Amino acid sequence: MPGGNGTLNKVPRYAPDEPALMARGKGCRLWDVDGNEYIDFRCALGPVTLGYCYPEIDDAIRRQLSSGIVFGHPNELEFELAEELVTNIPCAESVRFLKTGGEAVAATIKLARAFTGRPMILGCGYHGWINGVEKTSGLAPGVAESHRSFAYGDLAGVQRLLEEHEGKVAAVVLAGAYAAMHADDRFPQELRKLTRQHGALLILDEIVTAFRLRLGGYHEFYDFLPDLAVFSKGIANGMPLSVFAGRREIMDLAASRAVVSSTFSGETLSVAAALALLKVYREHDVIGHLWQAGEQMGNGLREIFQRHGLPVELKGLAPCQAFVFHGDHRYASDRLQQAMFRACYKHGISLNVICFVNFSHGPQDIAQALERIDAACGDLSFDGGPARIDPALATVGALANMGA
Numbered sequence: 001m002p003g004g005n006g007t008l009n010k011v012p013r014y015a016p017d018e019p020a021l022m023a024r025g026k027g028c029r030l031w032d033v034d035g036n037e038y039i040d041f042r043c044a045l046g047p048v049t050l051g052y053c054y055p056e057i058d059d060a061i062r063r064q065l066s067s068g069i070v071f072g073h074p075n076e077l078e079f080e081l082a083e084e085l086v087t088n089i090p091c092a093e094s095v096r097f098l099k100t101g102g103e104a105v106a107a108t109i110k111l112a113r114a115f116t117g118r119p120m121i122l123g124c125g126y127h128g129w130i131n132g133v134e135k136t137s138g139l140a141p142g143v144a145e146s147h148r149s150f151a152y153g154d155l156a157g158v159q160r161l162l163e164e165h166e167g168k169v170a171a172v173v174l175a176g177a178y179a180a181m182h183a184d185d186r187f188p189q190e191l192r193k194l195t196r197q198h199g200a201l202l203i204l205d206e207i208v209t210a211f212r213l214r215l216g217g218y219h220e221f222y223d224f225l226p227d228l229a230v231f232s233k234g235i236a237n238g239m240p241l242s243v244f245a246g247r248r249e250i251m252d253l254a255a256s257r258a259v260v261s262s263t264f265s266g267e268t269l270s271v272a273a274a275l276a277l278l279k280v281y282r283e284h285d286v287i288g289h290l291w292q293a294g295e296q297m298g299n300g301l302r303e304i305f306q307r308h309g310l311p312v313e314l315k316g317l318a319p320c321q322a323f324v325f326h327g328d329h330r331y332a333s334d335r336l337q338q339a340m341f342r343a344c345y346k347h348g349i350s351l352n353v354i355c356f357v358n359f360s361h362g363p364q365d366i367a368q369a370l371e372r373i374d375a376a377c378g379d380l381s382f383d384g385g386p387a388r389i390d391p392a393l394a395t396v397g398a399l400a401n402m403g404a
Contacts, residue, residue, distance in 0.1 A: 025040065109131065116199070122171070211287075228250060305377070
């Protein structure tokens with residue numbers, strides 16, 4: 001396989017300390033092919049919100065498997081899930097299903113252009129490889145020219161772009177920046193006002209934030225309504241499913257002049273898993289648990305980093321905090337990240353730049369993980385040599401920082 005895997009961020013970056021192959025998972029733990037156990041904070045790069053092999057999800061998949069996976073006609077489960085989502089997600093007047101977050105973002109961009117009759121898209125954050133138009137090859141002529149990027153929180157920068165391309169911007173696509181998000185963040189509401197002033201749609205990439213910060217994610221937490229939104233990673237506890245949702249008058253275009261169609265839309269195992277997940281969320285305070293576990297993890301890590309004198313911060317909102325590495329006289333920031341992650345793998349901890357928790361992380365699991373990370377940080381040493389960063393990992397590192 002080119003690159004060793006179909007997902008860049010799954011390729012082992014810290015071999016031989018990072019395991020090359022995982023064999024199985026249960027709850028909040030993983031075991032590699034050599035039998036080594038890890039307390040996991042990668043959560044499959046975000047999709048696992050309840051835990052690996054969560055019984056209610058597995059049972060729902062088994063039940064549906066005996067009735068069929070995909071048909072050439074609609075299945076009633078699709079409409080049950082659609083009704084649940086419209087009921088529980090603030091911005092969702094209607095919904096459609098796909099399989100990955102990136103293609104769902106692409107669908108919303110197509111709808112925005114059809115609805116507004118405008119060509120330009122302004123984007124903030126990583127929205128999947130389909131929508132990646134900067135510093136990449138293989139694009140048709142003119143595609144990159146119809147996209148412009150802005151930094152999270154830079155309201156003045158967005159305003160300049162909207163004014164520079166007045167009457168040409170179809171939509172602003174926003175993903176929350178994990179390290180920059182905080183409870184009093186006014187950027188989302190101000191951006192909502194600004195897009196309305198310029199007649200542009202606001203598309204929310206809730207691929208990671210939904211089913212973590214709140215059911216509706218970022219826009220429910222900050223109490224505003226986008227025109228369209230995309231959900232994926234947290235919706236089915238690891239089964240491949242994405243949803244694009246929003247205002248009915250825009251969504252209706254997906255069935256007419258801005259067709260979005262997929263053979264695997266409504267594939268029943270994933271839909272059954274999503275329905276089972278929503279039932280667990282209704283019966284248990286999953287969101288509250290993610291916040292509590294994230295706060296326990298974050299507070300413990302900050303104390304460890306301070307005690308060991310490591311220039312590392314954990315920033316952002318508790319369910320999806322981000323590591324921020326700073327260079328000092330001992331380590332360049334990239335080398336510090338490598339050293340810490342390598343040491344954590346040696347002590348049975350699987351980490352990523354985004355520190356995810358799931359519903360199976362109990363207080364004892366977090367306490368044990370913090371003990372292991374404390375020991376790992378105590379092992380860090382500096383040999384005075386140059387940072388040995390593999391240039392081939394540069395793209396992987398960039399995507400890691402965006403939570404890909």
